[in-house]
Amino acid sequence: MDQLNKLRGYLPVSTLERKDLLPIVSIAAAASIFFASRRFFSSGQNNKRECKKIPIPGSRYPYVGHMWSLGEVPGRTIRKWHNELGPIINLKMGIRNWFMVDDPVLAQKIFVTNGAKTSFRAHHVFSYDHYSMGGMGLAFSQPDERWKVSRSAGMYQLRKSTLTVLAPKHIEKYIWTIQQEAKDLVTRLILSTESEGSVEPSQFLKLFALNVIFKIVCGKRFDSPTHPDYIQFQKIVEHNIKNGAWERDLSNFVPIFSYSHHISIIAADLILAGSDTVSASLAWDIAVMCHHPDIQKKFAAEIDTFIKINGYLPDVKEKEKLPYCMSVIKEGLRFRATVPLGLAHTTREDIYVDNYMIPKNSSIISSMESMHMRQELYPDPENFKPERFMGNTKPMQSAANGRLEGRDHFNFGWGRRICPGIALAEAQLFVVLVEIFSRCYVEPTTNGLPDIDSAVHGGLTARPVNYKVKFVQRIDFST
Numbered sequence: 001m002d003q004l005n006k007l008r009g010y011l012p013v014s015t016l017e018r019k020d021l022l023p024i025v026s027i028a029a030a031a032s033i034f035f036a037s038r039r040f041f042s043s044g045q046n047n048k049r050e051c052k053k054i055p056i057p058g059s060r061y062p063y064v065g066h067m068w069s070l071g072e073v074p075g076r077t078i079r080k081w082h083n084e085l086g087p088i089i090n091l092k093m094g095i096r097n098w099f100m101v102d103d104p105v106l107a108q109k110i111f112v113t114n115g116a117k118t119s120f121r122a123h124h125v126f127s128y129d130h131y132s133m134g135g136m137g138l139a140f141s142q143p144d145e146r147w148k149v150s151r152s153a154g155m156y157q158l159r160k161s162t163l164t165v166l167a168p169k170h171i172e173k174y175i176w177t178i179q180q181e182a183k184d185l186v187t188r189l190i191l192s193t194e195s196e197g198s199v200e201p202s203q204f205l206k207l208f209a210l211n212v213i214f215k216i217v218c219g220k221r222f223d224s225p226t227h228p229d230y231i232q233f234q235k236i237v238e239h240n241i242k243n244g245a246w247e248r249d250l251s252n253f254v255p256i257f258s259y260s261h262h263i264s265i266i267a268a269d270l271i272l273a274g275s276d277t278v279s280a281s282l283a284w285d286i287a288v289m290c291h292h293p294d295i296q297k298k299f300a301a302e303i304d305t306f307i308k309i310n311g312y313l314p315d316v317k318e319k320e321k322l323p324y325c326m327s328v329i330k331e332g333l334r335f336r337a338t339v340p341l342g343l344a345h346t347t348r349e350d351i352y353v354d355n356y357m358i359p360k361n362s363s364i365i366s367s368m369e370s371m372h373m374r375q376e377l378y379p380d381p382e383n384f385k386p387e388r389f390m391g392n393t394k395p396m397q398s399a400a401n402g403r404l405e406g407r408d409h410f411n412f413g414w415g416r417r418i419c420p421g422i423a424l425a426e427a428q429l430f431v432v433l434v435e436i437f438s439r440c441y442v443e444p445t446t447n448g449l450p451d452i453d454s455a456v457h458g459g460l461t462a463r464p465v466n467y468k469v470k471f472v473q474r475i476d477f478s479t
């Protein structure tokens, strides 16, 4: 009624008496309230019309849509499209809709604030029907009760003993394994350099990462990349990745794969998600560091200072005492995103975020490469500058699971589906790089520097094109 009186007060009353105006004003007010409320109550139905249009990049073909337009390095093409069209774009991938997001604030709203609606995994014939046998395990299962139990710290009863594999407080149990594997790795890299003149580190990095996770999950390791067991294991993995139901063969190999479908697929998830990602990240780090002898020197100097003060090689627990080394690790993850398109989430209902409408059954993907190259977040993004991360020594695990303001990179994904292996990944990257630069420097061969501009896409990860470098023992080590 107050509103009505105010409205009446504004009207000019020189020619008409106030009493004559009353019905007119009342009708006008009622009409405006009626239209306003109609808009309000019907906004659910009209949202599609009123929402901001999500741009679709131009270069697409009939039927296949953008599938053939993504190019050799999809992350880079998607970055170009984001630069042209904004923080959210809609790709047509055959009959599927992909919504790519490269703004962390928008991604946080989609994947975290709306996490209850956007934490599903898309149905993918291979990963869902074959690999995870209808959504069992962790990575491709739907966020149901079984998945929740699987992700909770107490779930990893992979062996008869309670084995909490990935919870950060339990990582310490595996530090010795990681350190031993890292020592082995670096010795191999140095010896191969000495005997062959240079080394292609990728095969050794893969062995390192597989050994760490395989030891944790199955209690086994492989002695060398040429060991018949390792070759057999790789064949089984490759064969079963192509044909599905891989635990049938693996159960002959390690007993854990005969426990139950669900447990064996969790084990398989951990081995796949935990080995390729870590070895690819290390492959990038070594290639990039080879381009930057000055950064290698600073990295080594920080380790030397720690050793001078403490008398031993820094332990993962003490990583915040080596802020420069931690910053190099983060800058490595930012500079060349190992999982450039994250892992697609999906929603089973239309969702509305920032006046955008994402229709149900679409894939929603965090454009990792583009996000980590945003000029306003990472000034001079094309250059490898570890200093940009010096201000934040929080463990990556807690930063990633905390508030958005505390996150300085987003490589491990979002919300309920965020990577559960962050602490293990951080520990491995730290131990290996500290082991390398406490013992040697990485130098180019006479054929030149590693190519860090191209990338090889192997499923979910992107790794550098194979390269050779030299691991030359340090002579400037000063303790």
Ligand code: HEM
Pocket: 138, 139, 140, 151, 166, 213, 269, 270, 271, 273, 274, 275, 277, 278, 281, 338, 339, 342, 343, 344, 345, 411, 412, 413, 414, 415, 416, 417, 418, 419, 420, 421, 422, 424, 425
């Ligand atoms: C540098 C190393 C790594 C990177 C960059 C990485 C990145 C990611 C990303 C982007 C996701 C998807 C998150 C989302 O859906 O929003 C993910 C999921 C996952 N990661 Fe990692 N990861 C790494 C290492 C590891 C390790 C060491 C393990 C375990 C041994 C692991 C296990 C998993 C699992 C099981 C999932 C699926 C989780 C779920 O769907 O609920 N990852 N990771």
